[in-house]
Amino acid sequence: xxxxxxxxxxxxxxxxxxxxxxxxxxxxxxxxxxxxxxxxxxxxxxxxxxxxxxxxxxxxxxxxxxxxxxxxxxxxxxxxxxxxxxxxxxxxxxxxxxxxxxxxxxxxxxxxxxxxxxxxxxxxxxxxxxxxxxxxxxxxxxxxxxxxxxxxxxxxxxxxxxxxxxxxxxxxxxxxxxxxxxxxxxxxxxxxxxxxxxxxxxxxxxxxxxxxxxxxxxxxxxxxxxxxxxxxxxxxxxxxxxxxxxxxxxxxxxxxxxxxxxxxxxxxxxxxxxxxxxxxxxxxxxxxxxxxxxxxxxxxxxxxxxxxxxxxxxxxxxxxx
Numbered sequence: 116x117x118x119x120x121x122x123x124x125x126x127x128x129x130x131x132x133x134x135x136x137x138x139x140x141x142x143x144x145x146x147x148x149x150x151x152x153x154x155x156x157x158x159x160x161x162x163x164x165x166x167x168x169x170x171x172x173x174x175x176x177x178x179x180x181x182x183x184x185x186x187x188x189x190x191x192x193x194x195x196x197x198x199x200x201x202x203x204x205x206x207x208x209x210x211x212x213x214x215x216x217x218x219x220x221x222x223x224x225x226x227x228x229x230x231x232x233x234x235x236x237x238x239x240x241x242x243x244x245x246x247x248x249x250x251x252x253x254x255x256x257x258x259x260x261x262x263x264x265x266x267x268x269x270x271x272x273x274x275x276x277x278x279x280x281x282x283x284x285x286x287x288x289x290x291x292x293x294x295x296x297x298x299x300x301x302x303x304x305x306x307x308x309x310x311x312x313x314x315x316x317x318x319x320x321x322x323x324x325x326x327x328x329x330x331x332x333x334x335x336x337x338x339x340x341x342x343x344x345x346x347x348x349x350x351x352x353x354x355x356x357x358x359x360x361x362x363x364x365x366x367x368x369x370x371x372x373x374x375x376x377x378x379x380x381x382x383x384x385x386x387x388x389x390x391x392x393x394x395x396x397x398x399x400x401x402x403x404x405x406x407x408x409x410x411x412x413x414x415x416x417x418x419x420x421x422x423x424x425x426x427x428x429x430x431x432x433x434x435x436x
Contacts, residue, residue, distance in 0.1 A: 118161070122265030123225030126165040129155070130189050135166055139174050140295035141357025146350035149302035153346075156306030157313070160407035161265030163303045165222045168192050171296045172230050175241070178292045179282035182243055184228065191226040192296075193271070194287065195219035196239065202273055204233040204242060204280075211242060211280055213273040216254065221268040223253040230281060231273070238284035250276035262410030291359035294368035298349050300414060301375040305342050307408040308382040312339060314394050314401045315386045331389035335382050342378035345371045366432045369424040376415050379408060 116124075129135050137151055138144035148170070156163035172190035176182065184190060195218050202215035213233050220229070231242050244251065251273050258269035287293065312335045318324075319332055349371045352363070383405060387395075394401045428434055 118265040119267045122161040125162045145353045152302040153306030156303040157310040160307045164266040181281040188227045191222045191229040193220045193229050194232040202233040211278045212275045213278045220271040221266045223267050223269050240284040241281045241287040242278035244278040262406035291364045294364040297368045301372045308379040310404050328389040331385040338378040338381045342375045345374040366427045
C-alpha cells in the first residue's frame with residue numbers, strides 16, 4: 116500500500132467513525148477541538164493534515180451558511196492562491212462551473228468534496244464542489260514530496276466542475292474563523308512535535324542517557340509546555356470572543372503560530388542532536404514524523420509572518436506584554 120493510500124484509508128476511517136465531528140471553534144470547547152488535532156498529529160502528521168482540513172471545512176460551511184455535508188463525505192479546503200495557475204468560476208444559471216488547475220490540494224485522491232477558492236473576475240470567492248472524476252481530477256506526479264508524502268497535496272484539474280458559492284467574495288479570508296482555523300494548523304504542528312519528542316523521552320527512560328540528552332529533554336519539555344499554554348490561552352480567547360468584536364483574532368493567531376513554530380523548530384533540533392542518526396535511520400515512524408513536521412511547518416511563512424505580526428503591533432495592536 117502506498118503512503119497516500121495508507122493515509123487516505125486512515126482519514127476515511129476517522130470520518131466514518133465520527134471522530135472528526137468536533138466542537139466548532141468559538142462554541143465553548145475550542146481547546147478540545149485543538150487537542151483532538153494534536154492527538155492525531157502526535158501519531159501521524161499526514162493523517163492530521165487531512166483531518167484538520169476536513170474539520171476546518173465543516174466549520175467554514177457552518178459559519179458561511181454553506182450546503183450541508185452529505186453523510187460520510189470527506190472534505191478538503193483548497194485555498195492556495197499563487198499568481199498562476201488560477202481557477203476561474205463562471206456563473207451558469209443558478210449555479211457555477213469551476214475551470215482551471217488548483218495547486219496544493221491536500222487529500223487530492225481521498226477527498227470526496229472540497230471548498231475551493233476561485234476567481235470571479237478580480238474577486239476571490241469560495242465554492243463547494245463535489246469531486247466527480249468526470250470534472251475534477253488529480254494531476255498525477257505533482258506531489259513528489261518525501262515529507263508529508265501521505266498528505267497527497269498535489270494539483271487538481273477542474274473542467275467545468277459544478278459548484279455552489281459559499282459566502283460572499285472575500286468573506287472566506289475576512290471572517291474571524293479564518294484565524295481560528297490558522298491556530299488549528301498550529302495545534303497539528305504541536306502534536307507532531309510531541310511525537311518527535313516521544314522518541315527522546317523513550318530513549319532516556321530506557322537507560323540510554325547522558326547529561327546532554329537530559330538537558331535537551333528538559334529544554335524540549337519547557338518548549339512544548341510553553342506552546343501548549345499558548346494554545347490553551349488562544350482557545351479561551353476564541354471562546355470568549357468568537358465574532359472577534361475586539362479585533363484581536365489575527366494578531367492572536369499570528370502570535371500563537373509563531374510560538375508553536377519556534378517550539379517545533381527547537382524540538383526538531385534538540386531531538387536530532389540528542390539522539391543522533393540512529394532513529395532517523397532505523398525507526399521508520401520517527402523518520403517519517405521528522406520529515407513530515409519539517410515540511411508541514413513551512414505552511415508558515417517564517418520571517419514574513421513575524422514581520423506581519425510586528426507590523427500589526429507597529430500599527431497599534433496590543434502587545435503581549
